[in-house]
Amino acid sequence: MRPDTPAVAQSTALLQLSQLGVCYEGGGAQAPRWILRDVDLTVHEGEFVTVMGSSGAGKSTLLNVVAQTLAPSAGRILFRGRPVGGEGMPAQPGSGRQIGYVTQDDNLLPWRSVWDNVMFPLELAGKPSAADVARVRRLVEQVGLGQRTGHYPHQLSGGMRKRASLARTLAYNPPVVLMDEPFGALDAETRAQLQADLLALWASERKTILFVTHDINEAIALGDRVVLLSGSPGRVVLERHIDIPRPRDPESIFKAPTFAGHYDAIRACLRHGVGA
Numbered sequence: 001m002r003p004d005t006p007a008v009a010q011s012t013a014l015l016q017l018s019q020l021g022v023c024y025e026g027g028g029a030q031a032p033r034w035i036l037r038d039v040d041l042t043v044h045e046g047e048f049v050t051v052m053g054s055s056g057a058g059k060s061t062l063l064n065v066v067a068q069t070l071a072p073s074a075g076r077i078l079f080r081g082r083p084v085g086g087e088g089m090p091a092q093p094g095s096g097r098q099i100g101y102v103t104q105d106d107n108l109l110p111w112r113s114v115w116d117n118v119m120f121p122l123e124l125a126g127k128p129s130a131a132d133v134a135r136v137r138r139l140v141e142q143v144g145l146g147q148r149t150g151h152y153p154h155q156l157s158g159g160m161r162k163r164a165s166l167a168r169t170l171a172y173n174p175p176v177v178l179m180d181e182p183f184g185a186l187d188a189e190t191r192a193q194l195q196a197d198l199l200a201l202w203a204s205e206r207k208t209i210l211f212v213t214h215d216i217n218e219a220i221a222l223g224d225r226v227v228l229l230s231g232s233p234g235r236v237v238l239e240r241h242i243d244i245p246r247p248r249d250p251e252s253i254f255k256a257p258t259f260a261g262h263y264d265a266i267r268a269c270l271r272h273g274v275g276a
């Protein structure tokens with residue numbers, strides 16, 4: 001298999017969101033407000049989907065619903081054909097092994113070393129097996145923290161903290177990984193390196209990824225498909241298949257012959273809120 005290639009054929013629907021809606025109760029005299037409405041989205045096994053949309057379009061809300069930290073007000077989510085929250089599905093992310101969530105904040109425990117942070121979800125689930133420990137050791141190497149396992153979060157750079165957070169999420173081997181602007185606060189060089197490392201991990205770990213970003217270059221460089229939320233309430237207004245061959249180099253993605261077409265279509269849609 002070529003590196004940086006979706007490991008599983010993208011034909012099996014892993015996640016199916018249909019007619020999904022989220023309505024927040026208004027405080028005091030304020031009326032309830034629909035944030036998302038009629039969101040239909042199918043994510044396939046092994047697919048890397050990047051999610052874009054203007055600020056407040058409901059991207060984090062969408063991830064929260066998929067992660068089950070927030071119950072939808074309408075519609076439903078199927079995971080491998082079964083309703084999320086049903087039998088065999090975890091009640092919360094982290095308590096089961098289906099959906100991992102890398103939030104905007106890394107949420108590393110300051111009193112635990114890198115190794116102990118990464119091992120934490122496995123410890124919560126019981127005594128980690130020798131195979132688990134070996135797997136985590138490999139993961140920590142893969143994210144480039146092999147020499148930092150004894151360091152504490154305050155001794156790490158921003159990029160290293162993101163790497164530790166990613167390794168911790170992958171430690172319990174969830175088939176789906178949700179990532180909410182994980183690289184937003186990093187400098188360009190660190191960001192490009194993390195993007196490349198994430199693509200390599202995605203290929204080797206066979207994950208299905210939903211990745212929120214504000215950066216069009218990042219969305220194109222990483223995604224098999226870019227999904228754009230817009231409107232009030234938010235809904236999917238664009239789904240654009242990214243045909244740029246893999247392996248991709250995020251730093252030079254703009255050199256790909258079809259890059260400009262993708263970029264312009266996404267930017268136009270971000271500006272005007274209609275599908276291109």
Ligand SMILES: Nc1ncnc2c1ncn2[C@@H]1O[C@H](COP(=O)(O)OP(=O)(O)OP(=O)(O)O)[C@@H](O)[C@H]1O
Nearest residue numbers: 024025035053054055056057058059060061062214
């Ligand atoms: N608990 C809540 N109660 C009421 N409104 C909320 C709540 N959480 C989020 N919202 C509102 O829902 C809308 C969508 O928020 P969300 O964080 O999903 O947007 P986003 O697209 O991720 O934005 P950003 O790009 O700025 O992170 C916003 O208007 C926000 O104020």
